[in-house]
Amino acid sequence: MPPKDSETEKDGLFVQSIARAMDVLSIFHQVDRPLSLQEISSLTGLGRSNVQRILFTLRSLGYITRDPDDRGYVPGLRLLDHSLDFLRLNPVVVKATPILLELRRAVRERVDLSIWDDLRLVYASRLQSKREILTSTFIGYSVPVFCVSGGWAILAQLEEAEADSILTRSYRAAFTPKTLTDLGALKEKIRETREAGYATALEQVLPGEIAIGAAILDQARRPVAAIHVAGSLSEWTPEDFTRQFAPLLVQAARTISRV
Amino acid sequence: MPPKDSETEKDGLFVQSIARAMDVLSIFHQVDRPLSLQEISSLTGLGRSNVQRILFTLRSLGYITRDPDDRGYVPGLRLLDHSLDFLRLNPVVVKATPILLELRRAVRERVDLSIWDDLRLVYASRLQSKREILTSTFIGYSVPVFCVSGGWAILAQLEEAEADSILTRSYRAAFTPKTLTDLGALKEKIRETREAGYATALEQVLPGEIAIGAAILDQARRPVAAIHVAGSLSEWTPEDFTRQFAPLLVQAARTISRV
DNA sequence: ACTGGAGTATCGCTGTGCGATACAGTTGTA
DNA sequence: TACAACTGTATCGCACAGCGATACTCCAGT
Numbered sequence: 001m002p003p004k005d006s007e008t009e010k011d012g013l014f015v016q017s018i019a020r021a022m023d024v025l026s027i028f029h030q031v032d033r034p035l036s037l038q039e040i041s042s043l044t045g046l047g048r049s050n051v052q053r054i055l056f057t058l059r060s061l062g063y064i065t066r067d068p069d070d071r072g073y074v075p076g077l078r079l080l081d082h083s084l085d086f087l088r089l090n091p092v093v094v095k096a097t098p099i100l101l102e103l104r105r106a107v108r109e110r111v112d113l114s115i116w117d118d119l120r121l122v123y124a125s126r127l128q129s130k131r132e133i134l135t136s137t138f139i140g141y142s143v144p145v146f147c148v149s150g151g152w153a154i155l156a157q158l159e160e161a162e163a164d165s166i167l168t169r170s171y172r173a174a175f176t177p178k179t180l181t182d183l184g185a186l187k188e189k190i191r192e193t194r195e196a197g198y199a200t201a202l203e204q205v206l207p208g209e210i211a212i213g214a215a216i217l218d219q220a221r222r223p224v225a226a227i228h229v230a231g232s233l234s235e236w237t238p239e240d241f242t243r244q245f246a247p248l249l250v251q252a253a254r255t256i257s258r259v
Numbered sequence: 260m261p262p263k264d265s266e267t268e269k270d271g272l273f274v275q276s277i278a279r280a281m282d283v284l285s286i287f288h289q290v291d292r293p294l295s296l297q298e299i300s301s302l303t304g305l306g307r308s309n310v311q312r313i314l315f316t317l318r319s320l321g322y323i324t325r326d327p328d329d330r331g332y333v334p335g336l337r338l339l340d341h342s343l344d345f346l347r348l349n350p351v352v353v354k355a356t357p358i359l360l361e362l363r364r365a366v367r368e369r370v371d372l373s374i375w376d377d378l379r380l381v382y383a384s385r386l387q388s389k390r391e392i393l394t395s396t397f398i399g400y401s402v403p404v405f406c407v408s409g410g411w412a413i414l415a416q417l418e419e420a421e422a423d424s425i426l427t428r429s430y431r432a433a434f435t436p437k438t439l440t441d442l443g444a445l446k447e448k449i450r451e452t453r454e455a456g457y458a459t460a461l462e463q464v465l466p467g468e469i470a471i472g473a474a475i476l477d478q479a480r481r482p483v484a485a486i487h488v489a490g491s492l493s494e495w496t497p498e499d500f501t502r503q504f505a506p507l508l509v510q511a512a513r514t515i516s517r518v
Numbered sequence: 519a520c521t522g523g524a525g526t527a528t529c530g531c532t533g534t535g536c537g538a539t540a541c542a543g544t545t546g547t548a
Numbered sequence: 549t550a551c552a553a554c555t556g557t558a559t560c561g562c563a564c565a566g567c568g569a570t571a572c573t574c575c576a577g578t
Contacts, residue, residue, distance in 0.1 A: 013558080015316040015535065017276035017566070022320050028344040037525065049568060052526075057274040061281050068350060068477055072524095075345040077376055080383070083342035084399030085287040086334040091327060104387075117336055124339070125397070128363075128386055138384070139398060140343030218327055272527080274566065276535070296556065308537060311557075331555095 017054075020046060024054050025063060025075065034072025083140065090115075092216060092225050093124050096256045100127060100227065103252045107245050109231040113216075116154050116225055119145055119170050129231070146170040146186060147179050149201035149213030150226025156194040157215050157223040163190060178203040198246050198253075200238065208233050210241050214253035227253055276313075279305055283313050284322060284334065293331025342399065349374075351475060351484050352383050355515045359386060359486065362511045366504050368490040372475075375413050375484055378404055378429050388490070405429040405445060406438050408460035408472030409485025415453040416474050416482040422449060437462040457505050457512075459497065467492050469500050473512035486512055 027035065027043050035043070041051045055073060058064040062078035087093050096113050104111040110129040114121035122142040145151035146167055155163040164187075172181040180186050193199040198214045205211075211230040215223040229245045282303050286294065289302070300310045314332060317323040321337035346352050355372050363370040369388040373380040381401040404410035405426055414422040423446075431440040439445050452458040457473045464470075470489040474482040488504045 013312045013315045013535095014319065015276055015280070015312050017274055017535080018280040018313065018316045019320060021274070021277040021280070022322070025341055025344075028348060029340060032347060034348070036523085038523080047568060049570095050566080053272045053274050053566075054277065056272045056526090057277045060273065061278060063281070068483075074348045075341060077345065077374055077381060079338070079341045079345045080381055080399035081288060081401075082284055082334060082338045082399075084397055085284075086336065086338045087397045087399070088291060089287060089293070089333045115336055122336055122339055138343055138346045140339035140341075140346070142340075224327075272566095276565085295554090297554085306537060308539095309535080312535075315557090 020044075020050070021054050021058060024051060024058065025079075028075050034067035034074045036072050040073065087124060090124070092218075092256070096216070096225070096227065097125065099252050099255050100125065103227075103229070103248060106248055107229050109229055109245070112228050112230070114143075114150055114226055114228070116145070116223060117142070119166060121145055121148060121150055121154075121226060124225070143205060144170055144172075146172055147175065147181075147201075147204045148228075149199040149204070149211045150215070150228050151213070152186075152190055152193045152199035152201070153213045153215040153226050154223040155190050156199070157217065157221075163187075175205045176203050176207050178207075180204065196246075198250050200242055200246075202238060203233070210236060210238055212242055212246055212249055214249050216253055217257040227256070279303075279309070280313050280317060283310060283317065284338075287334050293326035293333045295331050299332065346383060349383070351477075351515070355475070355484070355486065356384065358511050358514050359384065362486075362488070362507060365507055366488050368488055368504070371487050371489070373402075373409055373485055373487070375404070375482060376401070378425060380404055380407060380409055380413075380485060383484070402464060403429055403431075405431055406434065406440075406460070406463045407487075408458040408463070408470045409474070409487050410472070411445075411449055411452045411458035411460070412472045412474040412485050413482040414449045415458070416476065416480075422446075434464045435462050435466050437466075439463065455505075457509050459501055459505075461497060462492070469495060469497055471501055471505055471508055473508050475512055476516040486515070 023044050023046070024040060027040055030043070037048065037051060037055065040046075040055070041048045044051065046054070055064055058076070059066075059073075063076045064073050065076040066072070067074050092115065093113065100111050100113055104127040108129065110127065112123055112126040114123045120142040121144075123139050125139060143151075145154065155166060158166075167183060167186055173179075174181050180189060189199070198212055201211045201213065203209055209230055210233050211228050213226050213228045216225040216227065218224050227249065229249050231241055231245075282305070283299055286299055286302050294302070296307065296310055296314065299305075299314070300307045303310065305313070314323055318325075318332075318335070322335045323332050324335040325331070326333050351374065352372065359370050359372055363386040367388065369386065371382055371385040373382045379401040380403075382398050384398060402410075404413065414425060417425075426442060426445055433440050439448060448458070457471055460470045460472065462468055468489055469492050470487050472485050472487045475484040475486065477483050486508065488508050490500055490504075
């Protein structure tokens with residue numbers, strides 16, 4: 001029943017100006033610097049005048065600001081208000097937060113929650129460990145499902161066909177030399193995960209990192225999110241890490257899943 | 260030169276559909292539960308059909324989702340993508356993040372960064388202490404400038420007239436019995452802050468909490484944000500807390516301000 | 519003085535988004 | 549069962565809002 005975003009559909013109920021405005025905002029996903037009017041125009045494919053009007057509007061609403069040095073446009077502070085709304089109103093996030101805090105207290109390593117969105121996992125909250133390195137501490141950051149422990153835990157909860165679809169549709173680029181990209185290896189990993197009840201990932205995204213992940217299920221027993229505990233291989237052997245933390249992780253995931 | 264959002268202005272470059280869509284999204288700021296079509300319609304003052312079309316559009320773009328139980332509309336995951344863009348592209352946030360991590364390592368108490376937005380401070384990043392209580396750990400959360408240490412630090416950097424304007428325009432409701440709301444007392448506090456170079460807040464927002472704050476300045480020496488170190492009065496006397504942490508806090512703020 | 523690049527403004531035509539209205543499923547209750 | 553009171557969805561013309569073309573104003577660097 002969710003409306004489709006297909007192109008050549010006869011959807012007369014689609015408000016195009018809104019989509020165009022969101023396109024403008026979304027352009028910043030691709031870049032890491034302020035953009036000029038022209039740049040936005042060419043990147044979005046919208047006309048200069050149009051972009052000017054859209055920017056004017058978004059700017060008066062606070063969703064776009066000028067760069068401090070007035071060298072271009074950047075996303076505005078008001079966007080944070082909306083992400084807060086998402087977090088406040090998302091039942092999984094709300095339910096998980098206190099449990100994650102408790103888990104964090106018990107394990108004293110990095111603990112986080114990410115929400116499943118088709119091919120990716122989006123970090124919704126992250127509780128740092130004592131000595132956090134510079135890994136992007138930002139929420140909203142997303143990683144591919146296929147190569148993180150939480151992703152495997154989620155895939156393990158799906159029908160094989162659905163999991164396969166996700167794996168094959170994923171663009172499986174390696175983050176580190178250890179990143180699993182082979183389809184067979186991944187399927188095997190998922191099988192292991194299904195038996196263990198949680199997933200272990202060694203240096204899949206960051207060198208020297210070990211992470212274990214478990215899936216969060218909704219009432220219909222469908223995975224919707226995942227939680228992780230992550231630590232450093234310089235401090236732990238994989239065996240010790242999982243022996244110590246996996247039971248706590250699984251217990252926490254179960255508690256959150258109980259709705 | 261920032262466009263004004265006045266009502267009866269002759270702004271023919273303002274795209275109203277966008278504003279309406281954002282109104283719909285913003286409606287969730289006021290509530291803490293899923294909303295129905297009708298509710299959104301009456302809360303925004305927009306017609307039912309219109310809201311339906313806007314929701315359809317926002318939904319196909321991922322900015323609105325249906326509640327898991329299909330009981331209403333809620334903000335969608337895609338909003339997080341945009342808040343990430345804001346964080347990634349904001350020079351203050353980028354500059355501050357590593358320094359805050361270091362500061363956090365030194366003080367082992369809660370450390371956070373908030374961005375100044377007229378009457379409020381919006382949390383942009385927050386590094387938890389070892390035993391974090393359930394205080395909203397979410398970014399995007401905002402507090403009034405008039406009653407937090409970082410706010411005082413910012414006000415202390417402004418011309419007296421501007422600071423006064425902010426104080427008087429603020430809706431000065433008390434969060435705790437200790438919250439300062441009296442104009443005279445606040446001005447005095449700001450004077451103290453200006454001399455000390457940082458601000459100390461005792462139980463202004465949360466009972467039992469002590470926080471110290473310092474302002475972040477841009478190239479023009481204008482305040483744009485603030486950083487805090489916050490701890491519990493059950494573990495610290497105000498004197499010990501400030502003696503230990505204020506120098507580090509001020510040093511960090513200075514480092515971030517150097518652009 | 520020129521050129522190329524910023525952002526801003528103007529102004530008709532057209533197409534798009536508005537409102538009214540009607541339809542279709544759920545839930546609760548008389 | 550029928551009905552009422554809700555949900556969300558679809559249709560369809562008219563009016564006006566938003567588009568594109570064009571032109572203007574600054575500013576930086578030749």
